[in-house]
Amino acid sequence: MTGLVLKNVVEISLESCRCERLPPLGKLTSLKILKISSMDSLKYFNHESYGDGEDSFPALEILNFNVMPSLEKWTIVDREEIFPCLRNLHIEACPKLTEFPFLRTLEILTIWEGSNERLIRSVINVTSLSDLEILGSELKILPDKLFSNFKHLRFLNMSYSYIKTLPESISGLQHLQTLKLNYCEEICKLPKRLKHMRNLTCLDIKGCDSLTSMPANMGQLTCLQRLSIFIVGQDEGYQISELKELNLGGELSIKELENVRNSEDAKRANLKSKLDLISLNLCWSDSNKESIPKNVEEILENL
Structure with missing residues (x-):
């Protein structure tokens, strides 16, 4: 399979x-994309796959399991040199895989549901x-130092996960622009120091x-352009006035307007x-109907 006839192959999907083992695909000097899926008997991705040369997978940029x-x-x-150009790694439903090697050029990492907690x-x-995308994770509490080394992280998606909170260390991601937590149904609070993530746009x-x-003090996130939900509070720093200076677009749902x-x-x-x-969704709490002010129409007119 790795003979001269395949020397110009750019993409392989298995x-x-x-x-139970792979051929020495690492010998394919033009290979840029490798996708391996539903190989139920494969236990190891190791030297047998790399080949016997000094350089293995010299052009590979995208690898999917x-x-x-x-x-x-x-x-x-x-x-x-092994994987000297690898920049995109996707791992999905690999329940026994507990770690992957250090990949110095990796820029995009996706770990989907069905993966081992130790891998995460x-x-x-x-x-x-x-x-970084970690989707459908069953981890309820993330390690405190999980984000401590991500100085260049700009996009973080942890949607459909079971996490209850995010570590406060996430507020140190000063270059983060997008944070997605869609349908994390058990998350009960966001980091207190979120206001310091000044480059956050979504x-x-x-x-x-x-x-x-x-x-x-969500209003301090002056770069924010997309905010799917805002929950109105009563105290200073939590009130609806926090939206004043934010140049928001897209969809916005404002909840607990009784405040x-x-x-x-x-x-x-x-x-x-x-x-x-x-799209604008305005919500009052069903459980607190008695506290809804009588001047609702006046409030709606002035929003």
């Missing part, structure tokens, strides 16, 4: 193959990431039904200036 129930070990041998914890060793928290309040006391409060949201909004 699906539902019943073999999908639905590999037996894959348990990915080892790196002592060579000068090993992410801390990757320092070059710009994009905070997507649709379906986070256990979330009861926003972090204080807007009067028309002056409503005006401070400055919604009329947010011309890029395409």
